[in-house]
Amino acid sequence: MKKTVVVLLTLASTIGLVRGQQDSIMLDKIYSQSFEEGKAYENLRYLTKQIGNRIAGSEKAAQAVTWSKSLMKSMAFDKVYLQDVDVPFWDRGPAEEAYLVDSKEKLQVLALGGSVATPKSGLTAEVVEVELLSELRQRGDEVRGKIVFVNKPWDESIVETGVAYGLNSSQRSRGPAEAAKLGAVAYLFRSLSSSAVDDFPHTGGTRYVAGIDSIPAIAISAVSAQKLGAALKDDPKTKVFLKNSAAWKGIVKSHNVIAEWRGSEKPDEIITIGGHIDSWDVGEGAHDNGTGTMGTLDAIRTLMALGYKPKHTIRLVFYMNEENGVQGSLKYGEQAKAKQEKIIAAIESDAGGFAPRGFDIKASAASVSWIQQHWKPLFEQKFWVSRFLQGSPGVDSGVWGEHFPNTVMFNFRPDPHRYFDIHHTAKDVFEAVDRRELQSGVAALASLLYLVDQQSDQIGK
Amino acid sequence: MKKTVVVLLTLASTIGLVRGQQDSIMLDKIYSQSFEEGKAYENLRYLTKQIGNRIAGSEKAAQAVTWSKSLMKSMAFDKVYLQDVDVPFWDRGPAEEAYLVDSKEKLQVLALGGSVATPKSGLTAEVVEVELLSELRQRGDEVRGKIVFVNKPWDESIVETGVAYGLNSSQRSRGPAEAAKLGAVAYLFRSLSSSAVDDFPHTGGTRYVAGIDSIPAIAISAVSAQKLGAALKDDPKTKVFLKNSAAWKGIVKSHNVIAEWRGSEKPDEIITIGGHIDSWDVGEGAHDNGTGTMGTLDAIRTLMALGYKPKHTIRLVFYMNEENGVQGSLKYGEQAKAKQEKIIAAIESDAGGFAPRGFDIKASAASVSWIQQHWKPLFEQKFWVSRFLQGSPGVDSGVWGEHFPNTVMFNFRPDPHRYFDIHHTAKDVFEAVDRRELQSGVAALASLLYLVDQQSDQIGK
Structure with missing residues (x-):
């Protein structure tokens, strides 16, 4: 009996070691792919320079929806669709x-x-x-x-x-x-x-x-x-x-933009990843939240480019109206609840496109501790990503998460030093984003998405 | 006997706890002082805009020496002096x-x-x-x-x-x-x-x-x-x-610029902190290494402003000629060796003024592990500084460190993403430096300097 335990423990620790080595190799591939082939910066350029700022209900927001949908359609998703969202349209008028x-x-x-x-x-x-x-x-x-x-x-x-x-x-x-x-x-x-x-x-x-x-x-x-x-x-x-x-100019029909990459093993279990596509009506909505939408999309592109097959369904959501009403995340939550969906994890990016530092995690203390022990070492020394702390989800995940109290949620944390110099101003433009910092964040997001997909059974406890 | 051990261990752990709390309070003060009263950014503005780039042997390098000395003289140092350094002067000539x-x-x-x-x-x-x-x-x-x-x-x-x-x-x-x-x-x-x-x-x-x-x-x-x-x-x-x-235009008389803040308990034990004052002859030498010199100087100013009394002598060194000859650090090492100085620790900043991430440490594995256990928690969660890894010293400390193999050396590590976009180019100008990032680094440097001064007996093993 004792021997069996020892053998099992040895086996478990060997499996753990192999797992860690496999993950480490995969993260290397993700970082190489992301830095060398990343599209986040050029997509962000289009969103900010060709479309520009896009407050919910505006013509620009509608353009961002249409363009985002076509961008998702150009990728290997199994399904791309719009989710109707009624948003209040506030118009600043002349300066x-x-x-x-x-x-x-x-x-x-x-x-x-x-x-x-x-x-x-x-x-x-x-x-x-x-x-x-x-x-x-x-x-x-x-x-x-x-x-x-x-x-x-x-x-x-x-x-x-x-x-x-x-x-x-x-x-x-x-x-x-x-x-x-x-x-x-x-x-x-x-x-x-x-x-x-x-x-x-x-x-x-x-x-x-x-x-x-x-x-x-x-x-x-x-x-x-x-x-x-x-x-x-x-x-x-x-x-x-x-x-x-x-x-206020009344209610306007708008949309969340959603794409699904079907899981090969557990297609009914969903990992939601994304950020809000609307912005304030000044600047270009670059760090808030062009980097969050283009970054999460590019994280998925990175995994697709590596030929990865997700176990669970990965659902990319561009929420509408985070800035002034959160109607998009309210709608997403209602519909997911009505369909009794099983959303096992959520990743949100809505804190800018600066150098990635880590993730705030809404999960049990045991789960956070497990992540610190098993995932943090994969990122810390080599990729300079080291914050894996218990914390709050992003605004949109937090809103729909009311219906999903057991979903493990990750809130992407880039470096915080410069964000509030430009936040919600005319200075939040494409030029304020550094390509390398943005793409490093994409790699961190793709790596996390991969780890969640592979080891979701470890983190929901 | 057993009881005594338990009592001693309990006492030691209580002392450790009190020590940690005291340090934590001091770091709060340092960060507040640094962010609210910091002078690094304005000093950097002067160095880059009024003086400009300053290759060793040039007129500008001589101006930087004179100005640095007067800046140090305006502070509460006990001694400010120039150390003669012969440097080779290389002149680019017309474009x-x-x-x-x-x-x-x-x-x-x-x-x-x-x-x-x-x-x-x-x-x-x-x-x-x-x-x-x-x-x-x-x-x-x-x-x-x-x-x-x-x-x-x-x-x-x-x-x-x-x-x-x-x-x-x-x-x-x-x-x-x-x-x-x-x-x-x-x-x-x-x-x-x-x-x-x-x-x-x-x-x-x-x-x-x-x-x-x-x-x-x-x-x-x-x-x-x-x-x-x-x-x-x-x-x-x-x-x-x-x-x-x-x-090459021959040998020119130049200088290291040095200031000393005399230790109250062990004045003969020295902690060296600083960076090189010369730069390449393009741009303004802002990140390389205006931030390193103005940052380490401001770290000391921060401690002075808090009324701190160092136990050991803190010696600020602006090395000359790091970029093309390291004659300044060679001279510093020779003289320190000739005087049989006891340099217990060295801190160098020469990797830019981006958001601080931590320090590479040249010390025994046991010492690095001790630092990770005792100092890292003071910085990690609250101040976003979390890299305390065994590594190489900065170039100048590395050069003079040949004579001081037992000196514990800290190499300041700011975020690495953007440094080599501007390194050694016309783009390395004041505008490429963010005030908050720079001042956050000053606070990290001042905090480390304080901890080294207080607990040097723990880290030299």
């Missing part, structure tokens, strides 16, 4: 205007996504500056008839910029309603930029609350915020002129 | 010229550091193309009177670009002599660029061998190399015109 009334000095502004318009001729009002929304209530009546200006600097000391973003972002979404409740006429929000010398305004979603007036909600660049702050120190009666013409 | 003789199509070229000149009116010759120098010998007599053209593409599949560089770089240094031995009239070398679509030539050091003719040695951009390769496929008799006017 916003803002200046200090006395000096006529221009302020760099950009309406927050979802904002209503100022009166056609704009509005002029005094400004109440706070760092935190919670200070507003103490200002009480002072707020009425004024522009609320939330001027909270970014915490530069946090290396993981997503954490710094999270510290301030709720003030972007909750601010307009809180300000309106106290009678403010507009909401001016210091951009969520990781650089204090950044003079580009950063947009992003905001929300109104039923029963509370909707007031114009506008992002101001970090540099302009400091300028306005200084003006208010000089003269607390400083007035600001604001004008924007944004409006 | 190089190269074209395909028939079509007059221009080729992007740049003489390799140390190259001699062509005849004043240039030279015209047929071309012998090889991928590897080892193929040359088989071409035998064919080489005589021709230009040897080594056209080996970069291996894009290697994430650690320094390894890919190393695979090809010996052909840069050995090539001219090997070609001249067979009667070649010039040596044309495909640039060590990590991108095949790069049309900038990359310079770098080359060598001649006593007793073998010195022939002009010139780098050609990756794009021009492909163009020339294609022309040779069409017509093996394709002739190339080459002209350059580089020359």
Whole structure:
């Protein structure tokens, strides 16, 4: 009996060793294929330069859907289809205007996504500056008839910029309603930029609350915020002129774009991989999220080019409307639930196309620990990918994951240093993406997809 | 007896825990200080924009020495001084010229550091193309009177670009002599660029061998190399015109720039930190190695700003002439040896100012393992710095380290993806450096310096 155990253990450890060697050889092939034949960068060039930014409901978003579908059709997928998604279409209208009334000095502004318009001729009002929304209530009546200006600097000391973003972002979404409740006429929000010398305004979603007036909600660049702050120190009666013409234009028919590569052993078990195809309506949606869509697609192309046969069905999903409504992932979740699909794992890329650092994993502690022990060594030293930590899924997987609590989810984590310099701005363009960094991420995504497909039985515990 | 052991072990582990907590708090302070008050980026701006590139022996190198010294003098060092170094001065002269003789199509070229000149009116010759120098010998007599053209593409599949560089770089240094031995009239070398679509030539050091003719040695951009390769496929008799006017201008008096922050407990034990202050004579020497000098200086400024009192003497060294002669590190080593100095550790930064990834460590396996166990957890999750691997020191530490075999050496490793796109080219300018990435590296360097100073007794075993 004892001997049998020893033999079995030896066998198991030998199998483990062989497995690891096979995986290591496969990862070498994936990295070579990806770097040498990768198409992510050229596809990204097309998406950003030929189509451009593509807010949900826009003509450009429809073009991105059509083009993505044709791109998938040109590959060896078994099935490519569109999933109908009704999206709300928000239109910025002509460029916003803002200046200090006395000096006529221009302020760099950009309406927050979802904002209503100022009166056609704009509005002029005094400004109440706070760092935190919670200070507003103490200002009480002072707020009425004024522009609320939330001027909270970014915490530069946090290396993981997503954490710094999270510290301030709720003030972007909750601010307009809180300000309106106290009678403010507009909401001016210091951009969520990781650089204090950044003079580009950063947009992003905001929300109104039923029963509370909707007031114009506008992002101001970090540099302009400091300028306005200084003006208010000089003269607390400083007035600001604001004008924007944004409006909701109703519901538009749109789509998720989906492609399936049928599994050879367990076709009914699905691994979802992808990211959102929509973007904000400034810049070109390059890092957010052209790299995520073109990167995940190219990860699959890499495996196809290597002649790989997946065991499970690999489903590529380009979600629509992540930026301002998540209607795409809601629809994906509803339909998958209605069909009682078995989605065993999900991989999402929506944090930029910088050098890959690893994956946040939504799974049991035991599963994460298993991954750290077995997969991390395959990546760490040779490919410089070493973060395999328990964490949150991406936004879209998180939304549809409500229906799939047991699905193991991987959230791709590229280097975080530069992302929030360009996020949601006119600077998020093709030129901000480095080919080598992007393609290194593709290789990491393809490698993970391969490992999940091969060893899914190990990670769902 | 057993009880005592248990008590001692418990005590040791409690001390370890307290130590870890203290270190963690200190690293938080270092990162905050560095990101919020960091001066590396503005100092780098001065070095690159006000001084510019600074090959050893040049007027600009002398300016960099003077300015660095005054910068150190403005800080709380106990001692700032210059160490005399005689350096060979190589001068490129007017810009190089190269074209395909028939079509007059221009080729992007740049003489390799140390190259001699062509005849004043240039030279015209047929071309012998090889991928590897080892193929040359088989071409035998064919080489005589021709230009040897080594056209080996970069291996894009290697994430650690320094390894890919190393695979090809010996052909840069050995090539001219090997070609001249067979009667070649010039040596044309495909640039060590990590991108095949790069049309900038990359310079770098080359060598001649006593007793073998010195022939002009010139780098050609990756794009021009492909163009020339294609022309040779069409017509093996394709002739190339080459002209350059580089020359050695003799020995020039120059300096290492050194500053000391005296240790409060063991002033005779020295931790050396720094990088080379010279650069190649194109671009602005930003990543190579403005970031290394301004980064290590700012690491010390960070600790000073926090009121830190070092136990050991911390010695900042800006080495002269790393790029083409290493006379600075040779001199540093000779003098340190002559004075029988006790240099317990060395930290070098000379791999760019990209996002910090970790340190290669020259130490015993036990020591590296100890560092992985005790220091890596302080950096890994929060600060995204996770590579602590046994490896080679930087070039300068490696040179003077010949006299100090027991010194533990740390070689700073930033992200490798983009370095060899710009290395040794006109593209290595201030704008290629990201402030947040640079300052994150400063924080990592300051943290390591603090840990070495506090726990040097643990790592020298």
